[in-house]
Amino acid sequence: MFSAIGRIFRTPDLRRKILFTLGIVTLFRLGSFIPAPFVDFANVQACLAAGENANGLYDMINLFSGGALLQLSIFALGIMPYITASIIVQLLRVVIPHFEALHKEGQAGQAKMTQYTRYLTIGLAVLQSTTLITVAKSGQLLGNANQACENLVSNEWWATLIMILTMTAGTGLIMWFGELITERGIGNGMSLLIFTSIAATFPNALWVIKEQRGWEIFFFVIAIGLVIVAAVVFVEQSQRRIPVQYAKRVVGRRTYGGSSTYIPIKVNMAGVIPVIFASAILYLPMLISQFNQPAPGEDPKAWVVWIQTNLVSGDQPLYMVVFFLLIIGFTFFYVQITFNPEEVADNMKKYSGFIPGIRAGRPTAEYLNYVLTRITTAGSIYIGIIAIIPLIALSFFGANQNFPFGGASILIIVGVGLETVKQIDAQLQQRHYEGLLK
Structure with missing residues (x-):
């Protein structure tokens, strides 16, 4: 290394x-x-x-x-x-x-x-x-x-x-x-x-934990953070590889195709986008309640009190449940936009490609959609769990503490870190035939 x-x-x-x-x-x-x-x-x-x-x-x-x-x-x-x-x-x-x-x-x-x-x-x-x-x-x-x-x-x-x-x-x-x-x-x-x-933002967040909870909790958070990072790295690198075979085609005097490859479908294809969408949606009730504050001497409206009690603070159970369900919904929504099984199946058919055991055309699209749905289900639950880790820590460490190892922050840190290391490794291999990753 x-x-x-x-x-x-x-x-x-x-x-x-x-x-x-x-x-x-x-x-x-x-x-x-x-x-x-x-x-x-x-x-x-x-x-x-x-x-x-x-x-x-x-x-x-x-x-x-x-x-x-x-x-x-x-x-x-x-x-x-x-x-x-x-x-x-x-x-x-x-x-x-x-x-x-x-x-x-x-x-x-x-x-x-x-x-x-x-x-x-x-x-x-x-x-x-x-x-x-x-x-x-x-x-x-x-x-x-x-x-x-x-x-x-x-x-x-x-x-x-x-x-x-x-x-x-x-x-x-x-x-x-x-x-x-x-x-x-x-x-x-x-x-x-x-x-x-x-x-x-990580050093300051960790130091605040030390100042408020002491060294024992500080080292406990570091240990939990390392476990979370390792789990996120494992899942982010995980993918389902669907084999694709291309038939041989003779065009003039040249032969094309005859090769084997695969379609990589990552467990987390949506990245951090569902977390951003879900956070934005949950900010709307907070905004609405702020614009409906009671006049001096008046009692607040019942629905405003309910929103401020259940949908404003992240340590409330209802907030966590709604946040988790929104993330699952937005994960499916975003994956359907970015990966179109019918378009992939049409492109494969256009270049004489097929999945072994699956007919080209509509059966291929249905198979890809079936695999994508199963993987997205697991991926959406994974994103939801990572996203609510800071909310659970909020209940444990107190309302003023921002837990760094979770949510959008850890997904971006790990994802960008892995991609950057791969890019440096690729450029190093071009010059020395040996990179960072062996």
């Missing part, structure tokens, strides 16, 4: 790519601590230290920004607008034929869809930055328990405009950073930036 790492840094091209990637990541993290213009940084830090962020409305965005959101930095929105735009563009393939046609056009179509994603990212960044600044002005971003938390940003209209432009430009710069890593670094740029943002 150490000799393989030594070969990486002895290879000039690969060393240059890794150092370039580390430089971009450093700039990305530096921007997370630079406050946006007209933000009272001292008040923001005081409110964060006091633990005023009582609601979890922005936890997901704050996670993907590496904590920059609640600090109102120039990179406050992080990579979240790009993630949202990418998901929207993928979903539009189902309802807009033009996007499906672009998806089938190959590299040219993918380039066009990437351009649409960029435009949508900027639009979402303007919308999200406007919402963030408005909430910060109202005092609801970090709580309104004291006067300082209501004076986080300037109330002047021109100052608001400059803050919106700054945060939107920050999102555009992060997008450019990701593309630079993809083109000139080790690849997988956007995913690496997300990995960096999430990994940056």
Whole structure:
């Protein structure tokens, strides 16, 4: 292992790519601590230290920004607008034929869809930055328990405009950073930036556990975390390989086909998308209840009290059950969008491919759908269990504790880590015929 790492840094091209990637990541993290213009940084830090962020409305965005959101930095929105735009563009393939046609056009179509994603990212960044600044002005971003938390940003209209432009430009710069890593670094740029943002929150979360619960619980959490990481690595690498045989075809004087391959179907084909969807849906009741607060002297409405009791806090049993069921539903929904058995069966038939023992055409599509349904069932339950681990830990460690080993964070950390190691290994094998993975 150490000799393989030594070969990486002895290879000039690969060393240059890794150092370039580390430089971009450093700039990305530096921007997370630079406050946006007209933000009272001292008040923001005081409110964060006091633990005023009582609601979890922005936890997901704050996670993907590496904590920059609640600090109102120039990179406050992080990579979240790009993630949202990418998901929207993928979903539009189902309802807009033009996007499906672009998806089938190959590299040219993918380039066009990437351009649409960029435009949508900027639009979402303007919308999200406007919402963030408005909430910060109202005092609801970090709580309104004291006067300082209501004076986080300037109330002047021109100052608001400059803050919106700054945060939107920050999102555009992060997008450019990701593309630079993809083109000139080790690849997988956007995913690496997300990995960096999430990994940056781990040390603080673990140290808070130590401060609140002591060394025994701290080492217990580390041990549980290692077990969870090992289990996630095992499942993420698991796949069902469906054998495919291609018949020989003679075209002119050339013979094509006659080879054997397989269709890899991963246990977790949806990745972290179902967790993001389910979290977004469960934020809606919280938003509705916030907009229906009683006037001074009035009793709160019964349904608002019920929502705040059962569907706001993650340590409530009903919240966990609904969250788990939503993840299962969204996993099936997303897998059906990204993997179309009929399309795969048609492509196999077009190139004289078949699954041994299964007739080409519709029987192949039905067989693929049968296998996909069984694997997705196991995968959705796996994602649901990983996602509710932080909620179970929330009940154990207390309402103010964020458990790092679970949910979207651990799925992204492991997934991106495995993909990055594979890419470095492939580039190392091209030069030394021996990589990191033996």
